[in-house]
Amino acid sequence: MKKFFKSVLVLTIATGLVAFTTPVEEKSVKPEESTVTWKGYKVTGSHEGTVQLQSGNLEFDGDQLTGGEFVVDMSTLISTDLTGEYKGKLEVHLKSDDFFGVEKFPTASLKITDVKSNGKNSYEVTGDLTVKGKTNPVTFDMSVYGNKATANVKIDRTKYDIRYGSGSFFDDLGDKTIYDEFDLVVDLQF
Template sequence: MKKNILSAVFAIVIATAATAGVNPIDGEKKEVNAETSTVTWKGYKFAGSHYGKINLKSGTLLFDGDKLTGGEFLIDMATISVEDLKAGEGKEKLEGHLNSDDFFGVEAHNTSKLIFTTVKATGKNSYEVTGDLTIKGKTAPVSFDVSVYGSKATANLKVDRTVYDIHYGSTNFTDTLKDKAIYDEFDLVVDLQF
């Protein structure tokens, strides 16, 4: 009898240890299809703007029923492309510059990461999200809106590049740029399929 009680206690301790850290409210993880999802960037300068694409490496969205509760994404920085210029119009030069240490330093920092830290429902299928965005090894909070419809989600982010030590062309760090100034904020438009 004593041996059976000890065995039962031991089984409960093992089961508790095995499930430690597992929270049933964490919900269901849905893998994002990195090949069919798109991330479009747009940067602004005094004399105009440029836009292009960048690929997701991986991503997951977390749901409790049909309610968004979290997310985590890895971005493949080596895939930065410029879409508004054709070859011969400076496309390769600009892509090279974006990859350089003046901007994203892709050789040393080939991925960026976004982890949702809070998700607040603001209406049917709409959420206000705060997350930790890591670029060039620096992490800072960003806030943005997310909409979820069926197996698709969209988000629009405005990112201040100077927070991540990307100062090239910023008037906040030099006042001699005049018409070569590049604005500190750039946009990311994200269309996810999962």
């Protein structure tokens, strides 16, 4: 009889704990209202543009960010700092195998693997970034306010086998050197 009451007590406590646990809520990102802006640097200046989200979601436990996943449509990669012939040439080159190999790798993705709170609405986020079929961890800060999240992400392109014009791999490039790191500024609406 004691075992029966002990079992009922344990079951009641376990049920109560489950009832007070907040379920993880997944919030879908609105790709058409979100922006991903890129900026790449070279010795003689920089170029910038955008690429569009294909899909994404953020996961929350109550109001605390706990995870998320995103897919970027690499075929939408464009330059916004050039016009005409030079804009077209840069976009074709960025989509070629020298850079992102968009024909073979039409998407890039990020899966959040760890989130640490840095204070109210601020997080240190670590995720697995996959570009050109190669996956590496990235860590960045993200802020979440209401139905908006923002992040600035610095990416070392050479970790994804994007070595064109890299001074880390080629000598005597001079003013044709393209720096290994590029920036993403991400504004998400969900």
